[in-house]
Amino acid sequence: MSKGIQFVMVGLLLFSLGCSKLAEEKTDISKAIVNVSAPVSDAAPLCGSIKGTMLAGKTYIIDGSCGDITINAGDTLTVQPGVTINITGNIAIVVKGIFLSLGTEKNPIKIGPQNVVKQDAPGQNPTTDPAYSAKWKGVLADVTCPLLSFKWTHLEFCGATAGTALGSLLGLAATDPTYAVYFQNANGSFIFEDSWIYGTNDDAIRVGTGKFAIFRSTFEKCGSTGGDVLNVKNGGVGDMAYNFFIGCATNALKASNKGVNTKLQSNIRIYNNTVVNCGYRQLKTGRGGCINFEEGSRGMAFNNLLINCKFGLRINNNVVADTASLYQNNYGYNFYWSDSAKTASQIFPNGNTQAVTKPVATDIPNPFSYLPAGYSYLPYNAAYDGSGAVQKINPLFTNYPLPVTGGLKLSDICTIANFKFTLQTGSPCIGAGNPDFLPVNIDDLEASKINATPGLTVKYVPIPQNAVYGVTEFTKPGNDIGCYQYNGSGNQHLSN
Numbered sequence: 001m002s003k004g005i006q007f008v009m010v011g012l013l014l015f016s017l018g019c020s021k022l023a024e025e026k027t028d029i030s031k032a033i034v035n036v037s038a039p040v041s042d043a044a045p046l047c048g049s050i051k052g053t054m055l056a057g058k059t060y061i062i063d064g065s066c067g068d069i070t071i072n073a074g075d076t077l078t079v080q081p082g083v084t085i086n087i088t089g090n091i092a093i094v095v096k097g098i099f100l101s102l103g104t105e106k107n108p109i110k111i112g113p114q115n116v117v118k119q120d121a122p123g124q125n126p127t128t129d130p131a132y133s134a135k136w137k138g139v140l141a142d143v144t145c146p147l148l149s150f151k152w153t154h155l156e157f158c159g160a161t162a163g164t165a166l167g168s169l170l171g172l173a174a175t176d177p178t179y180a181v182y183f184q185n186a187n188g189s190f191i192f193e194d195s196w197i198y199g200t201n202d203d204a205i206r207v208g209t210g211k212f213a214i215f216r217s218t219f220e221k222c223g224s225t226g227g228d229v230l231n232v233k234n235g236g237v238g239d240m241a242y243n244f245f246i247g248c249a250t251n252a253l254k255a256s257n258k259g260v261n262t263k264l265q266s267n268i269r270i271y272n273n274t275v276v277n278c279g280y281r282q283l284k285t286g287r288g289g290c291i292n293f294e295e296g297s298r299g300m301a302f303n304n305l306l307i308n309c310k311f312g313l314r315i316n317n318n319v320v321a322d323t324a325s326l327y328q329n330n331y332g333y334n335f336y337w338s339d340s341a342k343t344a345s346q347i348f349p350n351g352n353t354q355a356v357t358k359p360v361a362t363d364i365p366n367p368f369s370y371l372p373a374g375y376s377y378l379p380y381n382a383a384y385d386g387s388g389a390v391q392k393i394n395p396l397f398t399n400y401p402l403p404v405t406g407g408l409k410l411s412d413i414c415t416i417a418n419f420k421f422t423l424q425t426g427s428p429c430i431g432a433g434n435p436d437f438l439p440v441n442i443d444d445l446e447a448s449k450i451n452a453t454p455g456l457t458v459k460y461v462p463i464p465q466n467a468v469y470g471v472t473e474f475t476k477p478g479n480d481i482g483c484y485q486y487n488g489s490g491n492q493h494l495s496n
Contacts, residue, residue: 052076272478
């Protein structure tokens with residue numbers, strides 16, 4: 001048996017054990033080392049099925065004329081640091097086995113079309129911007145995929161039309177756009193760490209069901225005229241934390257319990273994210289702009305820095321009955337900045353027939369300092385005048401103008417470009433967070449609740465912590481609000 005195969009077997013064994021000891025280990029979040037097994041040749045464009053190891057620093061071409069690339073069930077494709085994968089046509093990487101994209105901070109991986117120029121200057125025309133006219137489909141996993149992992153990986157210009165075969169795989173019509181990443185194995189694990197997605201036609205990441213960990217990543221220009229960035233459905237259990245979002249079409253983060261996996265309750269913890277200028281390209285009315293809990297979903301939302309989004313945290317009235325505490329105890333310490341009364345008056349989304357987000361005093365600014373006396377959020381977040389929240393407390397980014405200046409609209413700024421969203425000394429975000437809870441994947445009490453669900457047929461085993469086959473680091477909630485912690489921890493992307 002080769003060493004490469006042995007490493008894969010060890011990795012799968014770690015997943016089956018869900019070892020709590022591994023969850024407590026501290027690892028280098030840039031490290032991704034795995035032995036070479038069956039090197040993939042870069043001598044000619046790749047077609048058909050692929051397995052083995054793409055070698056560090058090499059450039060591979062996937063020939064779009066051959067159709068979709070497949071990693072077959074039982075096979076593993078490992079991508080080593082510094083690899084570039086150039087996609088030459090409207091194809092997908094279909095994962096039926098295991099896909100490991102193991103970049104590092106110094107040597108990230110790039111997957112996408114070659115020679116497509118990004119338009120990062122503010123004020124680009126969405127109808128002509130290549131970010132919203134997808135050049136390929138994405139990395140799309142079948143129900144047989146036990147492990148899909150991205151570390152320090154760039155995915156760019158994704159979400160082309162599905163076609164008949166992939167539409168069936170994803171539950172989409174043939175004419176629907178795909179996602180940059182799709183995962184759907186209830187017993188499997190999806191990991192997306194320290195990575196980037198730039199430019200999608202619809203959702204950037206869709207988790208149909210399964211365990212997931214989405215940490216310290218960056219998302220720019222996701223969704224053309226609709227689509228969420230992170231969209232988790234029924235049976236999705238995991239964490240979305242320390243991510244940065246700018247210029248997304250609809251919600252940056254969405255938690256739902258709608259779907260086909262009726263035996264496992266979705267449970268999503270959303271914390272320490274920074275969301276800027278989201279919600280302005282969605283053509284349908286009443287849709288969100290930052291964080292959305294709906295369709296019986298369960299979870300938490302703390303320590304998020306929400307800047308000039310079309311709507312604030314939206315919690316629908318159809319969350320599951322046993323989590324009524326979500327309205328009172330499972331969210332707060334979220335920071336809102338609004339340039340105008342129009343966005344400030346939607347910090348608590350109103351005019352919607354389902355939204356029941358309750359004001360909490362731990363938010364910044366304290367909503368009771370600007371809401372009218374006697375304001376009642378029920379039924380369905382009554383309208384209010386939010387002018388008292390306009391430009392009230394500046395979060396003090398290192399290099400980003402608040403209020404936005406230069407004649408730009410909020411919808412004009414959709415990329416990081418030359419801005420820097422770390423916190424200045426004296427920022428009111430410093431020390432204002434809630435660190436007193438755990439990521440769901442290392443919360444033993446929460447895992448025991450999930451396992452105790454009546455009629456459960458899918459046993460929840462947390463994703464272990466491991467530099468190659470598991471989560472590199474479950475970054476715990478921070479003392480500061482937002483994805484960039486003042487001490488330098490959290491999101492490590494300081495530019496795009």
